[in-house]
Amino acid sequence: MTFIELNNIYKTYFLGEIEVPVLKGVSLQVDRGEMVALMGVSGSGKSTLMNILGCLDRPTSGEYWLDGENVTHLSANQRAVVRNTKIGFVFQSFNLLARTTAVENVMMPLSYGSVSDREARKRAVELLDRVGLGDRSHHHPSQLSGGQQQRVAVARALINHPPLLFADEPTGNLDSRTSEEVLGMFQQLNEKEGITIILVTHDAGVAQHARRTIRIHDGVIADGAHAADAVAQPVGGAA
Amino acid sequence: MNFTRTIKTALRALRRNVMRAVLTTLGIMIGVGAVIAMTEIGQGSSAMIQKSIASMGANNLLVFPGTAASGGVSFGAGSTLTLTPQDCEAIVTDCPALKAAAPIVRARSQLVYGSRNWVPNTISGTTPEFFEVRDWTSMAEGELFTQRDVRNGSKVCVIGQTIVKNLFPDESPIGKEIRVRNVAFKVIGVLRSKGANTFGQDQDDIIVAPWTSIKSRVSSQSLQNANQSAAASSSGGTEINSLSDLYPTKAVQLYPAQSAIQAADSPMPVRFTNIDQIIAAADSAEQMQSAIKQITSLLRDRHRLRPGEPDDFTIRDMADISRAQSEMTNTMTTLLLCVALISLVVGGVGIMNIMLVSVTERTREIGLRMAVGARGRDILWQFLVEALVLCLIGGGVGIMLGSISSLLVTKFLGWSTQSSPLAILVAVLVSAGVGLIFGFYPAWKASRLDPIEALRYE
Numbered sequence: 001m002t003f004i005e006l007n008n009i010y011k012t013y014f015l016g017e018i019e020v021p022v023l024k025g026v027s028l029q030v031d032r033g034e035m036v037a038l039m040g041v042s043g044s045g046k047s048t049l050m051n052i053l054g055c056l057d058r059p060t061s062g063e064y065w066l067d068g069e070n071v072t073h074l075s076a077n078q079r080a081v082v083r084n085t086k087i088g089f090v091f092q093s094f095n096l097l098a099r100t101t102a103v104e105n106v107m108m109p110l111s112y113g114s115v116s117d118r119e120a121r122k123r124a125v126e127l128l129d130r131v132g133l134g135d136r137s138h139h140h141p142s143q144l145s146g147g148q149q150q151r152v153a154v155a156r157a158l159i160n161h162p163p164l165l166f167a168d169e170p171t172g173n174l175d176s177r178t179s180e181e182v183l184g185m186f187q188q189l190n191e192k193e194g195i196t197i198i199l200v201t202h203d204a205g206v207a208q209h210a211r212r213t214i215r216i217h218d219g220v221i222a223d224g225a226h227a228a229d230a231v232a233q234p235v236g237g238a239a
Numbered sequence: 240m241n242f243t244r245t246i247k248t249a250l251r252a253l254r255r256n257v258m259r260a261v262l263t264t265l266g267i268m269i270g271v272g273a274v275i276a277m278t279e280i281g282q283g284s285s286a287m288i289q290k291s292i293a294s295m296g297a298n299n300l301l302v303f304p305g306t307a308a309s310g311g312v313s314f315g316a317g318s319t320l321t322l323t324p325q326d327c328e329a330i331v332t333d334c335p336a337l338k339a340a341a342p343i344v345r346a347r348s349q350l351v352y353g354s355r356n357w358v359p360n361t362i363s364g365t366t367p368e369f370f371e372v373r374d375w376t377s378m379a380e381g382e383l384f385t386q387r388d389v390r391n392g393s394k395v396c397v398i399g400q401t402i403v404k405n406l407f408p409d410e411s412p413i414g415k416e417i418r419v420r421n422v423a424f425k426v427i428g429v430l431r432s433k434g435a436n437t438f439g440q441d442q443d444d445i446i447v448a449p450w451t452s453i454k455s456r457v458s459s460q461s462l463q464n465a466n467q468s469a470a471a472s473s474s475g476g477t478e479i480n481s482l483s484d485l486y487p488t489k490a491v492q493l494y495p496a497q498s499a500i501q502a503a504d505s506p507m508p509v510r511f512t513n514i515d516q517i518i519a520a521a522d523s524a525e526q527m528q529s530a531i532k533q534i535t536s537l538l539r540d541r542h543r544l545r546p547g548e549p550d551d552f553t554i555r556d557m558a559d560i561s562r563a564q565s566e567m568t569n570t571m572t573t574l575l576l577c578v579a580l581i582s583l584v585v586g587g588v589g590i591m592n593i594m595l596v597s598v599t600e601r602t603r604e605i606g607l608r609m610a611v612g613a614r615g616r617d618i619l620w621q622f623l624v625e626a627l628v629l630c631l632i633g634g635g636v637g638i639m640l641g642s643i644s645s646l647l648v649t650k651f652l653g654w655s656t657q658s659s660p661l662a663i664l665v666a667v668l669v670s671a672g673v674g675l676i677f678g679f680y681p682a683w684k685a686s687r688l689d690p691i692e693a694l695r696y697e
Contacts, residue, residue: 080612080613080614080615081614083610085612089610091607099255099256109611112611112612160612
């Protein structure tokens with residue numbers, strides 16, 4: 001079942017008079033429950049594509065269907081609601097609120113929904129338990145290691161039960177051992193809970209954890225645009 | 240995002256950097272504190288100044304009898320006898336704009352005590368309300384006479400400081416008897432010194448007694464329906480001057496004096512007990528005009544004057560003094576307002592400054608919040624509420640600081656202060672307003688950030 005569908009997406013930035021085309025007709029599909037790596041060197045349009053996929057930005061032309069809904073022409077506020085309910089974000093630099101406890105960091109996205117404070121706290125504690133930080137829920141980010149901080153960030157991304165999880169270079173600031181831990185956690189979430197995960201990375205080692213790799217080069221998809229292509233390459237997680 | 244949650248978020252954000260929050264709101268604290276302290280101290284001193292102006296007679300009204308004229312010759316104000324003690328009672332009961340009113344009967348005579356004598360400026364016969372009207376109820380010694388003394392025509396009196404100085408230089412006057420035209424009045428009280436009035440007249444050179452006593456025992460000539468001022472000047476102090484032979488001051492008789500038979504043939508029509516004037520005090524300076532109107536219509540009614548007939552009395556007010564009083568009040572209020580505005584604007588600029596820094600510093604946080612689903616207006620509210628909370632906390636602390644400092648001023652400098660709930664309310668509203676106005680721009684700026692840019696911000 002197709003969960004994400006991009007049809008002929010163009011994105012052009014206008015720097016004064018000069019047009020800078022970044023995405024030049026990207027089409028791709030991701031099925032529900034897939035774990036996909038999005039790879040590309042810097043300047044390839046990878047970040048722009050990720051921003052569009054994450055509903056942070058709108059394409060200049062083309063169509064974007066997410067979970068059966070056309071999100072191409074949504075207003076900024078409508079996109080905020082989509083991000084709040086359907087998408088979880090994990091960033092390279094964790095982006096936790098300083099001097100705020102882990103549990104409050106995890107709760108934060110719920111303050112923009114309609115969940116009560118008590119319910120939010122309960123969910124946050126449960127999630128921290130699940131990522132193995134149950135005993136550190138009242139620590140501040142500065143009292144946590146990098147791996148622990150990233151796990152708090154993952155818990156925060158999961159608090160709204162989103163069907164889609166974006167991880168933008170999630171291991172970029174971690175050493176190799178904690179990287180493995182975090183990536184293992186993503187695989188578990190994908191396999192056990194069926195969350196669709198998109199890993200954005202330039203590291204082939206990280207991309208191997210995904211079952212399919214979409215390569216973007218110079219604003220167009222080089223390969224891996226469709227789920228069917230996945231058959232052609234080895235399943236990363238098992239490798 | 241509901242309101243309590245927004246406030247919680249704002250408090251959490253402020254708690255993350257307590258020191259900066261305190262410094263940010265310091266301007267508001269000092270501003271509001273200064274406003275509260277200034278208003279309380281200012282209102283206290285303003286009330287004090289107003290009181291002393293009022294004791295000069297700013298709220299006083301004087302009612303004089305009308306003018307007599309004979310053959311085109313006017314005898315001046317107070318030359319007919321039209322006011323009665325009953326007029327005064329009616330004024331007290333029927334004029335709501337008045338605080339009190341008292342009748343006054345005047346006399347001029349020599350006072351004698353032992354081997355000393357003195358002619359006071361004023362001998363007033365009145366009721367105890369007189370002291371209330373003149374704001375003169377505090378005594379240096381002894382007590383005031385009462386309504387009962389007025390009813391009985393008791394021979395008691397209250398004297399001013401100048402008389403004490405001249406008749407009782409080395410003893411207490413209380414209980415002593417002063418002779419006024421050979422009537423002995425017992426001194427029961429000594430008034431506090433009031434000094435000279437604005438025209439240089441010594442207000443302490445006064446002896447006050449129940450008007451019934453003065454009327455019936457001292458100044459019987461007031462009963463005659465005649466030109467009082469002429470009578471008073473001819474029968475006043477000149478008689479008792481032992482040097483009058485050296486400097487003949489007796490009025491030259493231009494017309495032959497009436498013989499006893501002539502006087503009996505044309506008796507003086509004595510109509511009623513009259514009084515020389517009524518002194519009244521309005522409730523406040525603002526009530527002066529309505530008090531004048533009420534007294535005028537009441538007296539016209541009582542004196543059965545037809546429409547178109549001129550008043551048979553004159554009302555005088557202290558327009559100069561009351562104008563000075565209201566000008567003073569206005570100046571004080573404007574001054575306080577200016578100080579308040581300046582300090583609050585300075586505080587508000589401080590808030591805006593730090594909020595702008597805070598927005599820049601927290602760009603990534605804003606980006607993150609937007610990425611996880613905050614809409615522009617959520618961010619706007621968050622920062623606006625933060626500024627508002629800062630200002631309200633600052634305002635609260637400022638109110639406490641202001642009250643404490645005005646207490647300290649009262650305690651150590653002995654100035655009178657007056658706490659003002661209105662000032663507190665205004666301070667709270669204004670600090671909230673300052674928070675909204677000066678917090679809006681930074682909050683708006685934050686809400687307009689692009690989440691992608693904000694997340695990438697280093």
